[in-house]
Amino acid sequence: xxxxxxxxxxxxxxxxxxxxxxxxxxxxxxxxxxxxxxxxxxxxxxxxxxxxxxxxxxxxxxxxxxxxxxxxxxxxxxxxxxxxxxxxxxxxxxxxxxxxxxxxxxxxxxxxxxxxxxxxxxxxxxxxxxxxxxxxxxxxxxxxxxxxxxxxxxxxxxxxxxxxxxxxxxxxxxxxxxxxxxxxxxxxxxxxxxxxxxxxxxxxxxxxxxxxxxxxxxxxxxxxxxxxxxxxxxxxxxxxxxxxxxxxxxxxxxxxxxxxxxxxxxxxxxxxxxxxxxxxxxxxxxxxxxxxxxxxxxxxxxxxxxxxxxxxxxxxxxxxxxxxxxxxxxxxxxxxxxxxxxxxxxxxxxxxxxxxxxxxxxxxxxxxxxxxxxxxxxxxxxxxxxxxxxxxxxxxxxxxxxxxxxxxxxxxxxxxxxxxxxxxxxxxxxxxxxxxxxxxxxxxxxxxxxxxxxxxxxxxxxxxxxxxxxxxxxxxxxxxxxxxxxxxxxx
Amino acid sequence: xxxxxxxxxxxxxxxxxxxxxxxxxxxxxxxxxxxxxxxxxxxxxxxxxxxxxxxxxxxxxxxxxxxxxxxxxxxxxxxxxxxxxxxxxxxxxxxxxxxxxxxxxxxxxxxxxxxxxxxxxxxxxxxxxxxxxxxxxxxxxxxxxxxxxxxxxxxxxxxxxxxxxxxxxxxxxxxxxxxxxxxxxxxxxxxxxxxxxxxxxxxxxxxxxxxxxxxxxxxxxxxxxxxxxxxxxxxxxxxxxxxxxxxxxxxxxxxxxxxxxxxxxxxxxxxxxxxxxxxxxxxxxxxxxxxxxxxxxxxxxxxxxxxxxxxxxxxxxxxxxxxxxxxxxxxxxxxxxxxxxxxxxxxxxxxxx
Ligand code: SF4
Ligand code: SF4
Numbered sequence: 003x004x005x006x007x008x009x010x011x012x013x014x015x016x017x018x019x020x021x022x023x024x025x026x027x028x029x030x031x032x033x034x035x036x037x038x039x040x041x042x043x044x045x046x047x048x049x050x051x052x053x054x055x056x057x058x059x060x061x062x063x064x065x066x067x068x069x070x071x072x073x074x075x076x077x078x079x080x081x082x083x084x085x086x087x088x089x090x091x092x093x094x095x096x097x098x099x100x101x102x103x104x105x106x107x108x109x110x111x112x113x114x115x116x117x118x119x120x121x122x123x124x125x126x127x128x129x130x131x132x133x134x135x136x137x138x139x140x141x142x143x144x145x146x147x148x149x150x151x152x153x154x155x156x157x158x159x160x161x162x163x164x165x166x167x168x169x170x171x172x173x174x175x176x177x178x179x180x181x182x183x184x185x186x187x188x189x190x191x192x193x194x195x196x197x198x199x200x201x202x203x204x205x206x207x208x209x210x211x212x213x214x215x216x217x218x219x220x221x222x223x224x225x226x227x228x229x230x231x232x233x234x235x236x237x238x239x240x241x242x243x244x245x246x247x248x249x250x251x252x253x254x255x256x257x258x259x260x261x262x263x264x265x266x267x268x269x270x271x272x273x274x275x276x277x278x279x280x281x282x283x284x285x286x287x288x289x290x291x292x293x294x295x296x297x298x299x300x301x302x303x304x305x306x307x308x309x310x311x312x313x314x315x316x317x318x319x320x321x322x323x324x325x326x327x328x329x330x331x332x333x334x335x336x337x338x339x340x341x342x343x344x345x346x347x348x349x350x351x352x353x354x355x356x357x358x359x360x361x362x363x364x365x366x367x368x369x370x371x372x373x374x375x376x377x378x379x380x381x382x383x384x385x386x387x388x389x390x391x392x393x394x395x396x397x398x399x400x401x402x403x404x405x406x407x408x409x410x411x412x413x414x415x416x417x418x419x420x421x422x423x424x425x426x427x428x429x430x431x432x433x434x435x436x437x438x439x440x441x442x443x444x445x446x447x448x449x450x451x452x453x454x455x456x457x458x459x460x461x462x463x464x465x466x467x468x469x470x471x472x473x474x475x476x477x478x479x480x481x482x483x484x485x486x487x488x489x490x491x492x493x
Numbered sequence: 494x495x496x497x498x499x500x501x502x503x504x505x506x507x508x509x510x511x512x513x514x515x516x517x518x519x520x521x522x523x524x525x526x527x528x529x530x531x532x533x534x535x536x537x538x539x540x541x542x543x544x545x546x547x548x549x550x551x552x553x554x555x556x557x558x559x560x561x562x563x564x565x566x567x568x569x570x571x572x573x574x575x576x577x578x579x580x581x582x583x584x585x586x587x588x589x590x591x592x593x594x595x596x597x598x599x600x601x602x603x604x605x606x607x608x609x610x611x612x613x614x615x616x617x618x619x620x621x622x623x624x625x626x627x628x629x630x631x632x633x634x635x636x637x638x639x640x641x642x643x644x645x646x647x648x649x650x651x652x653x654x655x656x657x658x659x660x661x662x663x664x665x666x667x668x669x670x671x672x673x674x675x676x677x678x679x680x681x682x683x684x685x686x687x688x689x690x691x692x693x694x695x696x697x698x699x700x701x702x703x704x705x706x707x708x709x710x711x712x713x714x715x716x717x718x719x720x721x722x723x724x725x726x727x728x729x730x731x732x733x734x735x736x737x738x739x740x741x742x743x744x745x746x747x748x749x750x751x752x753x754x755x756x757x758x759x760x761x762x763x764x765x766x767x768x769x770x771x772x773x774x775x776x777x778x779x780x781x782x783x784x785x786x787x788x789x790x791x792x793x794x795x796x797x798x799x800x801x802x803x804x805x806x807x808x809x810x811x812x813x814x815x816x817x818x819x820x821x822x823x824x825x826x827x828x829x830x831x832x833x834x835x836x837x838x839x840x841x842x843x844x845x846x
Contacts, residue, residue: 134724142844180838201819202818255719272771273772284795382722
């Protein structure tokens with residue numbers, strides 16, 4: 003288990019690699035070097051199913067050097083590497099701790115390298131699996147809610163694909179790739195984006211550098227937000243459309259294991275419309291004939307346009323759903339991918355050696371601590387749902403910044419004390435939890451509460467390829483509130 | 494096939510996989526054997542002894558949950574002797590279990606009632622004992638009324654075996670035996686994660702969600718769906734009464750979660766969905782303030798303003814954020830809306846966030 007923080011998983015792990023935030027790639031390279039040095043790489047798998055191994059082989063990450071970057075003892079890195087390499091079957095499960103970095107793509111590629119090096123892919127109980135934080139992250143991407151892909155990862159740059167969609171949708175389609183959500187926010191203030199429709203997202207609470215997000219949304223000519231509740235983002239909306247919750251809609255979600263499962267309407271939509279109906283109404287009012295009699299029909303259109311969903315229909319989703327790719331109506335779905343071939347033209351997986359790069363923002367004298375952010379088990383994202391659950395609020399009533407006992411002592415701060423946390427972008431007033439979950443020099447906050455908007459602090463620097471922000475590392479300082487100031491506040 | 498075993502249960506030929514228990518073999522052909530400590534998710538425990546059977550050429554009354562099947566076995570599940578044995582066990586249990594069924598939230602949905610129905614009981618000859626334990630209300634999600642507890646140990650085992658938590662355990666022994674936390678700490682401090690797994694496996698009304706207390710608790714219908722929270726895709730059964738969600742039970746048969754859920758799916762759904770803060774009508778900003786509007790007004794304003802912006806600044810001045818909390822069908826329509834009506838590829842979801 004690799005995590006800078008002593009989480010509950012650290013307690014049950016055989017080996018806990020307590021690495022320094024931002025050193026994932028170095029750690030993984032060190033593990034791979036240790037495996038190669040012991041001759042534990044899977045030579046047959048590398049020869050038959052991969053290419054470009056030499057590049058990886060040449061990389062130079064001796065455990066001692068890796069230990070300096072990651073601050074994990076060299077023996078522990080070697081021990082973990084050998085444990086993984088010697089297992090008959092080993093699986094890598096990762097979360098946003100890998101991806102929420104300016105080196106997020108590099109981190110994921112390194113995980114791929116590690117799995118390929120040991121042949122731990124394409125068999126049951128092996129592979130590289132991202133844990134999906136939201137019910138339909140997988141599906142939202144699968145459906146082509148992406149600026150460069152249509153449905154089923156068919157690139158918009160492929161003219162044959164585009165022609166297919168033009169024919170199906172009955173008009174000519176834009177060729178220029180679009181912007182990601184962070185890039186749209188980035189360019190709003192330059193006036194490039196003037197009108198925006200947001201369905202079920204709260205960037206003013208969940209995107210990095212809240213202040214910038216607010217200014218960007220403010221600069222829009224017209225903002226429509228469709229939501230369950232009023233949120234930080236609806237403050238900037240010109241029109242707010244009520245949304246139906248998952249319990250009020252028919253449809254499907256796709257889980258992290260590519261399993262398409264039914265969402266079934268349990269109660270009538272409180273606002274009178276299911277969300278698909280609202281979207282159709284907007285399209286119709288803009289003069290485009292979008293109409294369906296039910297979500298099953300939408301799924302039929304989806305399966306007709308994307309080979310990987312060719313065999314999917316609501317009827318077939320009864321029971322335990324279907325794992326895509328499922329190309330034909332008789333196909334049972336695909337439980338394990340890459341059993342014989344990888345999805346590259348020559349069917350081989352390619353090693354991509356990547357090097358360690360430091361995080362975009364480093365601690366300095368002014369901002370000496372690293373803030374890493376995440377979620378708490380009981381809460382969900384912006385908290386708009388879980389903060390409205392009395393029981394959960396009793397378990398986690400408020401946000402607290404978690405700092406180590408050593409840091410607390412140096413800052414002369416005690417557990418429960420209110421402090422001001424500052425970064426180059428903003429400040430937040432929040433109480434402290436002193437805990438050995440946080441290593442010295444690293445603080446932790448979640449972002450579930452409206453009265454402590456953690457993302458006022460975070461760094462909007464993006465991974466150059468995936469455009470994922472660096473939520474996991476930014477530099478902060480924690481300031482004690484002087485006694486007099488507190489008294490003034492009290493009065 | 495040599496991995497299959499043939500045996501006879503109550504004069505019926507049964508074929509099951511090697512390694513199955515006699516109980517599982519009986520269940521596979523619909524033969525009911527009463528059980529209380531057995532649960533399909535848990536290791537066999539052999540504690541309640543209600544599942545005793547007679548097996549020809551075997552001495553005594555083995556518990557079917559712990560006896561593996563063997564080729565040619567001849568099993569009887571319902572003989573006068575077995576019924577007598579079960580009756581005495583049940584009688585012992587019932588002398589310590591208050592007969593307050595009519596006010597118990599588990600009424601008509603209770604495994605103990607089911608077992609009593611099957612076995613039948615003429616009288617309880619032993620004196621009734623009432624433990625007089627205070628109901629534990631030490632957490633915001635469920636009550637623990639150990640007066641109703643029959644010490645089957647399912648809660649202890651699910652918490653340890655499946656959840657890996659071990660928040661509750663047997664405390665004391667013998668006639669003093671009780672389920673509880675270490676040092677009788679409140680659950681919150683005993684490491685409980687409020688997954689609710691113990692409630693789902695409890696065969697009695699000892700563990701009951703706060704939302705279900707009292708007799709209003711039987712749902713009219715239930716709807717199987719996918720949890721709206723994380724991407725594991727747990728299958729949950731929403732229990733509905735009078736148009737409201739009154740309970741959520743994770744689905745035992747689902748391959749994804751096999752009867753498990755986390756605190757959010759288990760306890761975090763009904764309240765936000767029925768919260769008075771829910772938006773139910775469109776809002777339109779007038780003089781700087783969001784005010785209620787009709788659907789027609791709101792939709793036509795949306796269409797009109799987007800069209801104006803598109804005409805004035807071009808299609809790429811529009812964009813859409815879809816949501817990884819919305820269904821596939823909704824996501825598909827949002828990107829279709831962006832690409833057809835807006836005429837731009839500026840569409841993304843919150844996967845990166
Ligand atoms: S709710 Fe879950 S963690 Fe808590 S006692 Fe029950 S099974 Fe254990
Ligand atoms: S509380 Fe319920 S599950 Fe736990 S031992 Fe008692 S009866 Fe069995």
